[in-house]
Amino acid sequence: MTGLLDIRRLSVAFGPTRALSDIDLALEPGTRLGLVGESGSGKSTLGLAVLGLLPPDAACTGEVRFQGEPLPWSDDRAMTRVRGRRIGFIYQDPMAAFSPVHTIGTHITRALRAAHPGVGRREALDWSVALLEEVEINKPRERLDHYPNEYSGGMLQRVMIAAALVGDPDLLIADEPTTALDVTTQASVLGMLDRIVEARGMGFILISHDLGVVAEACREVAVMYGGKLIQRVALADLKAEAHPYTRALLEARPTFGKRGQRLSTIADFLPSDWFDDA
Amino acid sequence: MLELDAITKVFRKRGPFGGGRSTVALDRISVRIGDGRTLGVIGESGSGKSTLARIALRMIAPDSGTVRFGGRDITRVSGKALRDFRRKVQPVFQDSAGALDPRMTIARILREPLMLRGDVPRAEWSKRITDILTAIDLSPALRDRYPRQLSGGQRQRIGIARALLMEPEILILDEPVSALDVSVQANVLNLLRDLQRDRGLSYLFIGHDLSIAEYFCDDILVLHNGVQKDFADAETLFRDPKDDYTRTLLAAMPRQL
Numbered sequence: 001m002t003g004l005l006d007i008r009r010l011s012v013a014f015g016p017t018r019a020l021s022d023i024d025l026a027l028e029p030g031t032r033l034g035l036v037g038e039s040g041s042g043k044s045t046l047g048l049a050v051l052g053l054l055p056p057d058a059a060c061t062g063e064v065r066f067q068g069e070p071l072p073w074s075d076d077r078a079m080t081r082v083r084g085r086r087i088g089f090i091y092q093d094p095m096a097a098f099s100p101v102h103t104i105g106t107h108i109t110r111a112l113r114a115a116h117p118g119v120g121r122r123e124a125l126d127w128s129v130a131l132l133e134e135v136e137i138n139k140p141r142e143r144l145d146h147y148p149n150e151y152s153g154g155m156l157q158r159v160m161i162a163a164a165l166v167g168d169p170d171l172l173i174a175d176e177p178t179t180a181l182d183v184t185t186q187a188s189v190l191g192m193l194d195r196i197v198e199a200r201g202m203g204f205i206l207i208s209h210d211l212g213v214v215a216e217a218c219r220e221v222a223v224m225y226g227g228k229l230i231q232r233v234a235l236a237d238l239k240a241e242a243h244p245y246t247r248a249l250l251e252a253r254p255t256f257g258k259r260g261q262r263l264s265t266i267a268d269f270l271p272s273d274w275f276d277d278a
Numbered sequence: 279m280l281e282l283d284a285i286t287k288v289f290r291k292r293g294p295f296g297g298g299r300s301t302v303a304l305d306r307i308s309v310r311i312g313d314g315r316t317l318g319v320i321g322e323s324g325s326g327k328s329t330l331a332r333i334a335l336r337m338i339a340p341d342s343g344t345v346r347f348g349g350r351d352i353t354r355v356s357g358k359a360l361r362d363f364r365r366k367v368q369p370v371f372q373d374s375a376g377a378l379d380p381r382m383t384i385a386r387i388l389r390e391p392l393m394l395r396g397d398v399p400r401a402e403w404s405k406r407i408t409d410i411l412t413a414i415d416l417s418p419a420l421r422d423r424y425p426r427q428l429s430g431g432q433r434q435r436i437g438i439a440r441a442l443l444m445e446p447e448i449l450i451l452d453e454p455v456s457a458l459d460v461s462v463q464a465n466v467l468n469l470l471r472d473l474q475r476d477r478g479l480s481y482l483f484i485g486h487d488l489s490i491a492e493y494f495c496d497d498i499l500v501l502h503n504g505v506q507k508d509f510a511d512a513e514t515l516f517r518d519p520k521d522d523y524t525r526t527l528l529a530a531m532p533r534q535l
Contacts, residue, residue, distance in 0.1 A: 038459035039430075182322035183486065187530035209459065212532030238535065252464035254493030255534045259512070262471070263464035263493075 002068040004029045004171060004203045005050065010062035012045055012054065012227075019045045021227045023062070029170065032197060032204040034214025034235075036249070037224035043207045046224070047173050050205075051089055052079045067170065085115050085167030088202075092176040094156035097163075098148040104159055105144030108132070108166070115167040131162040136192050154185035161193065171203040178213060190216045211238075211249060223249070244269040279480060280311045280334065280367065280448055285343035287329055287504075303329045305504045306343070311448065314474065316481040318495030318512070320488055320527075325501040327484045331452050334482055335369055336360065365395065368441035372453035374433035378425040384411075384436055385421040391443040410439045414469060431462035435469065442473070452484045467494060488531055492516055500524045 005027040012020040020042045027033060037043040048054050050064055052073045064071045066087065072078040083089065091097070098107055108131060109124040119127070125144070132140030135158040148156060157177060164172060174193065178186040194217045197204045208214050214221055215235055222232040223246045231243040242250060251264035287304040304326045311317045321327040332338045333345065336352065345353045352363050371377040378387055388407045392398050398406060408418045414435045425433055434454065441449055454470070455463040467490070473479060483495055491498050491512065498515045500508040500523065507521040519525050 038461060183488075183532075184322060184526055184530040186532070190532075210532060211535050215533040215535055249460055250535055252460045253535075254464070254467060254490050256489065256492060256516070258493055262468050265464050265468070266461045 003027065003065075004031065004067060006065040007046075007050070008063045008065070010046070010049060010064060011060070012042075012049055013059045014055075014057065018227050019058075020049065023229050025222065025229060025232070027171075027203050027205070029203055030201050031220065032218045033206070033232075034211075034218035034221045035205055035207045035224065036209070036211055036214055036221055038209060038249075040226070041224040042227040043224050044175055045227075047089075047175050047205065047207050050173065051083050051087060053083070084111070084164075084169075086169055086171070088164035088167065088169035088172040090157075090160050090164050090172070090174040090177045092179050094153055094160050094180070095148070097160050098156065100148055103145055103147055104151065108144070108159070108163055111163045111166045128162075131165055132159070134165065134196060135159070135162045137162075152185075154181050154189060157181060157185075157189055158192070161189075161196070165196070165200075168200075169202060171205070172197065173205045173207070175207040176209070177206070179208070179210075186213070187216075193217050212253075221246075245274075279313050279348055280482070281344075281346040282307060282309050282330070282334060283344045283346065284308055285330065285333055285340045285345070287326070287333065287338070287340050302504045304333070304340070305506075307499075307501070307504075307506055308343075309499055309509070311480050311482055312496075314478050314480055315496045316474070316483055316494060318483045318485060318491040318498040319501060320485055320491050320498055321501035322486060322527075324503060326504040327486075327501050328452060330501070331369075331450050331482065331484045335367060335450055336363065365444050366446050367448045367450060368444050368446035369450045369452065370434075370437050370441050370454050372456050374430060374437045374457070375425065377437055378433060380425055382424070383421065384423055384425070384428075387425075387436065388421075388440055388443060391440055395444060406443065410443055413442070413473075414439050415465075429462070430458055431465060434458060434462075434466055438466075438469070438473075442477075446479070448480045448482065450482045450484070453486070454483075455490065456485065456487070463490075470494075488516075488527055489534070500527065 003026050007023055007025040010020055010023040023046060035043045035046065049060065052071060054060060066082060071082065105128060108128040112124045112127055113119050128144060129140045132143060137143055137155060137158055178189050181189060190213065206214055206218055218235060220232065220234050221238060223230040223243065225245050230245050233241050248264065248266045248269040254263055284306045285304050286306055288300050288302050290298060290300045292298040307330060309317060319327045319330055333340050336345065344351055347363055385407055388410065389403055392403050392406060407421060411418045411420065416432060416435055455466050458466060474481065485491055495512050497511050499506060502523045508515060508519060508524040519528060
């Protein structure tokens, strides 16, 4: 059986700065992986590399295979047939993802007709309604006529997820999809993502700085630091098998029961040369 | 020592043809921060938590209600009394990059509070700056750097140092660790705890994260759309939340690992 995604010895550099070093990562169909790391760990760069969205000055070596085929990074038109269709993509800031002068309906039907050129206006409209229903937006038909500024942040994030689903993708990559949202909104969007990914049986990569967020919607965790993949582990085994850096991330969180105690820091778990030059 | 009593604040939005809508940002909120204690004000966006912080700092005036400091009504004071109050109640903001002037070196940024105070002889400034950098676990060599040359955690420490140089009694911490990575967040929270213990500071901690509040605060006020939902000591609030909204917030917290 062909794997869904196979990243082999992927390295990315921006000038003298190494953003990713020798990443090997393979995903089977339906895998739900949380990609976790602090700022500068390379987690977003990895997501962008898979999508072929790195800036032109990025020096990239290695290979990414999607469903057995190498991703055609250098061929923009071929890449467009993968990105947004077979691989869906959601990012952090829903406010920046929509043009303020077009209705939500225009955004979604355009994305639909770009992914499925034969689809007529009427069909696209019905399909859009179904997608908004899938992301649990009430009164979807009315909502299509509204403009982005009439939506809340959480609703727009749902619409962005709907737009990422237009091509019926086999892999969904979400980069910090709930970081800009309030906790209660975050909980409902994560719950919905969990249901959609489950129902569609998609592969799912959730990029986040927060292990707790990843735990809500993934089964496995890959931890990154300084452009390297530190470890990959099933969520259930995370505590038992945590690498010292992963342990540091877990222990540094101010969770219940630590009241009155000093919080652990990375320096408590790793020698200083490890994190200074890693 | 700092008391907010029945604070109400309404923001009016003027429409182009008069009229317009009003938003009740705070509805008769009363809280009290005791000596050496930490009060957490927790809420989502639009809860009024930052408005409460700005009123506590006397950056804006409430529509009704009283702010008392050391038993004295400072809601409408001005001149020297206001300057005294502002020296003793210092803010630390979330966006450390935006709160520090990018054109100033760290030494220059830290000289400003000393200049404002006026009671520290100029000859002592350099030593005071070295001392405060040491106290917040930063190398005194950073004094010649510019804010952009520091990491987010280092900048947040400079923001704290600047507040401390005024020798305040209360720090108003507006989401002080929200923009920081987990490991850096732990360092800054540890630092704030040590400073509180060593200097007897009181904190008003504004945040949205209940797990940080439970760790860091003695008492917690939960705000929702300007209305007080719950007010209890941290332990009671978590064990036995009184209000449905507090329960919703607790349930929405990402999994504890």
